[in-house]
Amino acid sequence: MGELTMQERMKIKRHAMPNQDQEARRGNFSEVALGYTAEMARKEADRCLQCKDPQCIKGCPVGVMIPQFIKALREGDMVKAVEWMKVKNNLPAVCGRVCPQEVQCEGHCILGKKGEAVAIGRLERFVGDFELEHRTCPLVKAAGTGKKIAVVGSGPAGLTCSVDLARQGHHVSMFESLHGPGGVLIYGIPEFRLPKSVVHGEIGYAVDCLGIELKTDHVIGRSFTLGELLEDYDAVFLGTGAGLPSFMRIPGINLNGVMSANEFLTRVNLMKAYQFPDYDTPVRIGKKVAVIGAGNVAMDAVRCSVRLQRILAERNATAPGEAHIVYRRSSGEIPARMEEYHHAREEGVIFDLLTNPVEILGDEKRAVKGLRCIRMELGEPDKSGRRQPVPVEGSEFVMDVDTVIMALGTNPNPIVFVDAEGLDRTRQGTAVADAATGRTMKKRVWAGGDVVTGAATVISAMGAGKRAAADINAFLKGENTWD
């Protein structure tokens, strides 16, 4: 077959993602999006116009060489596709699954202006999964430099920083307070969206290939302080994320049946409570669940609720119950990835939009029995440009719920800042760091990811880890100085 013309390429329709059956998946934690077949991937790759001035790359926080990997993919050269991918991205199987592509690469794709963008995320996943299975691109470690770096936190920021520094031949120790590496990828994002085998595969491979020393159960600020790390290491990178949950300041948050999305998701994902009692950690889910918020965290929490309710109902032969999203703005402002919102709708989640909780009601046993809410309407745009929701007077009503999950955003965890004089923080508790290099106000300490930006995205955390690694490397090789 000869080269396709531009017109021919533009005629090809975007390939839908094969998904697990809508009905069946409500009752299991297996992955929803099944991934393209090789045939679909090649055909989807055929849609790419190979623009001279590719916009997609500009939309990617780490600048993945998108047209290059897509070209190799459609020419059937998977090894080359992986190579192009790995120039900028160590975790394609993860990013292909969780990046908000519609506002990044795909949001910039020229095809999207009139029709539908190339499914870059799905192609990225296809390449990442191929690599996970075939291991075509072993990471190589340069000759040892004798320099030692402590990376604190093993989420996307810490992992990316560790991999890039280890490739340069430095000795990297990665400290993690939990019992396993991965950060949010392990404790937050559920199995049905990001299988843990993918995360373990990506991390295990990198750690083994590059001899990264993984120190789990190490809580920096407690087991060792930052000051102590600076005595033993030439440089320290903080990628400790923003894991501290916030609760709404409304009456009733300490009732039984109210939890943070982080507690709920940690039980379900990290501790595998959906397999209780095979796993020891339990999770309690009610018949009527309200998840407050509409970001990715809220979508994950509500979709986990749907599944747990269904599993319980099947076990006890009862009705499955309801899971609601309660959000004070309208559907246009929902911050979650588009795909998650659609999947949640397909799975029967009820969206109570323009609704704001004002009180959680409890019964005589201090258990949740309802959620008092007020209706909202959209007023003037605020600083962020979004129309500000304002309460509709006299519109209060009570929702009949027995479980309330708060997904209202998180702040940086303070423990790492113990004994860290000179490391400036903002009022919100985030570390102050230079956006281009990740340098903090404390000498030989870099930071990046959610600990600097507040809750953001996997790819932006990876980007920050990458930039910091480049600067640390230059600093350690004496190519630039601190001041």
Place this chain on the structure above:
Amino acid sequence: MYRILKKEVLSDVVKLMEIEAPHVARRARAGQFVIVRIDEFGERIPLTIADYDRDRGAITLIFQELGKSTIQLGRLRTGDSIASFAGPLGHPTEIENYGTVACVGGGVGIAPIYPIARALKQAGNRVISVIGARTKELIFWEEKMRAVSDALIICTDDGSHGRKALVTEPLKELLENREMKISRVWAIGPAIMMKFVTLATRPYTVPTTVSLNTIMIDGTGMCGGCRVLLEEGSKFVCVDGPEFDGHKVDWDNLLSRLTFYRDEEKRALDLYNHKCNLDKATVAEDR
């Protein structure tokens, strides 16, 4: 993996384990806790540090076998290993010379009160200790406690050892006795005991520190499952505590939150016992 260096059976249901974890022992102090996980399937269990040995890089834990996880932990032997051991977590006890202090330990609470009493003694305090349990068999570390206390009072509910009383009785007498001049009280034990200790000390306005053992998961401030309601609002026990001013704690809220997973805990325990019985039966049959 973290090796069990030593195991002692303090009573039928109370076990002591010394576990090798140099990264925890190096900075561990009285009042802090650790999170342990037995194996791949295990839950993260918070346990207060009963003692530490920096030279040997070891932490001593004492725990009561209450549910599936602690029973399973109690069956491990010297030389066995557990999967995770994180810490030291929480803030250490604020040790100063306060004058005369009372240290109250109930049940397994005797274990964590010991390093606090010792540190207070070393700081120059006159330490009066009160330890209590349901019955004689559940009292342990009597000699260790005596060695760090200027006076030691022992109580049991059934009178099988020491005084037949709840720990609050001798405590009230101490507070009543003006010459004693008790300036501070530490109390560690079951939540209900700590509640009654704070009720006992309140009329005397003696500051009373309690160590809370709420439900926890990560132990590092990430989930808020451990939150407790104080006069000034909610706090996370794992990062802000575990010690708090007992007079500010909303005990009824705490007690009710502790029961949230009771059904699941019972289910896990029943299944575990059933499985252990089956295992025993199969072994017997094989013979």
